Amino acid sequence: MSKLITLQTPLDMHLHLRDAQMLQLVAPLTAKTFSGALVMPNLVPPVTTKEALLAYKQRICNAAGDEKFEPYMTLFFQHYSYDFLKEVKEHIIGIKLYPAGITTNSETGVSSLDSETLRPTLEAMSELGIPLCVHGETNGFVMDREKEFMPIYASLAEAFPKLKIIMEHITTKAAVDLLDKYDNLFATITVQHLLITLDDVAGGMLKPHLFCKPIAKRYEDRSALQKVALSAHPKVMFGSDSAPHPKHKKESCGCAAGVFTAPIALQILAQFFDKYKSLENLQAFISDNALNIYGITPPKKEVTLIQKEFIVPQSYDNFGETVVPMYAGETITWSIVE
Numbered sequence: 510m511s512k513l514i515t516l517q518t519p520l521d522m523h524l525h526l527r528d529a530q531m532l533q534l535v536a537p538l539t540a541k542t543f544s545g546a547l548v549m550p551n552l553v554p555p556v557t558t559k560e561a562l563l564a565y566k567q568r569i570c571n572a573a574g575d576e577k578f579e580p581y582m583t584l585f586f587q588h589y590s591y592d593f594l595k596e597v598k599e600h601i602i603g604i605k606l607y608p609a610g611i612t613t614n615s616e617t618g619v620s621s622l623d624s625e626t627l628r629p630t631l632e633a634m635s636e637l638g639i640p641l642c643v644h645g646e647t648n649g650f651v652m653d654r655e656k657e658f659m660p661i662y663a664s665l666a667e668a669f670p671k672l673k674i675i676m677e678h679i680t681t682k683a684a685v686d687l688l689d690k691y692d693n694l695f696a697t698i699t700v701q702h703l704l705i706t707l708d709d710v711a712g713g714m715l716k717p718h719l720f721c722k723p724i725a726k727r728y729e730d731r732s733a734l735q736k737v738a739l740s741a742h743p744k745v746m747f748g749s750d751s752a753p754h755p756k757h758k759k760e761s762c763g764c765a766a767g768v769f770t771a772p773i774a775l776q777i778l779a780q781f782f783d784k785y786k787s788l789e790n791l792q793a794f795i796s797d798n799a800l801n802i803y804g805i806t807p808p809k810k811e812v813t814l815i816q817k818e819f820i821v822p823q824s825y826d827n828f829g830e831t832v833v834p835m836y837a838g839e840t841i842t843w844s845i846v847e
């Protein structure tokens with residue numbers, strides 16, 4: 510008998526849905542198997558007003574079609590007033606902070622990460638109970654960027670003890686170690702960072718479809734991430750950071766950063782948790798921890814996975830867009846029961 514697992518209300522707490530044709534292509538792929546997702550605001554221009562936020566949410570819902578799916582919206586961090594935040598609070602799940610220029614579409618991010626400079630907005634968020642999601646990298650040497658950001662996380666966590674701070678897409682042992690030092694720190698982890706190291710990206714032939722920010726790190730970093738994910742540490746949540754870029758922008762001189770995993774993430778996670786005899790913890794990693802951390806009640810959805818081979822498509826094509834997923838053409842040993 511093949512093994513089965515049924516997941517309740519799967520959530521993706523870090524997702525890029527883009528806009529226009531790309532949104533049309535990718536939104537249904539997530540809406541099919543996830544109850545909800547935290548949607549990143551790094552559009553061009555970024556989402557910074559209530560009007561843009563609500564209009565984007567509507568476009569997402571339209572693109573998702575008939576699926577029961579809740580887009581949890583975020584604003585792109587800038588200096589916002591208390592009154593503005595009070596007004597938008599009911600429409601957002603958090604605010605995403607990007608250091609300027611550190612990743613895709615972050616040019617208008619913050620240039621000073623000093624707690625005092627950020628204080629007016631962070632204090633307002635803290636008072637209103639709006640979480641802060643952070644892309645935590647400095648502009649140092651690429652392998653050290655996340656580690657170098659740890660003192661910044663620590664000073665923010667200390668300066669704003671009531672502010673929930675989510676360390677997005679963590680990739681290092683340093684981040685895992687920091688997690689338990691402050692009550693108000695949490696983290697998302699992607700599937701690629703649970704599975705690959707820099708060796709997979711650049712150790713042999715260069716693999717553009719595995720290139721993302723932060724870049725995959727060392728084996729000891731991956732082990733630390735695996736340990737907290739497989740044990741479903743209550744402060745970690747699944748966030749795919751599925752970041753679609755058109756095929757020609759990945760397979761080009763000057764490859765865009767981002768790995769597209771939305772349609773294969775659940776299958777890979779089932780295979781991975783099964784391999785390490787931890788399937789019983791997948792429910793907490795994929796949903797329960799996020800429900801507790803964010804205090805949300807997404808639409809109910811049940812997704813059953815079976816231990817049966819699934820060949821990852823070479824690409825997903827529709828609406829004139831083509832995106833290549835992680836592991837294109839390869840076999841995953843778990844599939845979704847349709």
Ligand code: NCD
Binds near residue numbers: 612644721723753
């Ligand atoms: C993301 C994107 O393409 O929007 N890219 C990535 O490599 N992760 C941005 C981000 O999450 O940093």
Ligand code: ZN
Binds near residue numbers: 612677
């Ligand atoms: Zn990021």
Ligand code: ZN
Binds near residue numbers: 523524525549752
């Ligand atoms: Zn991202």
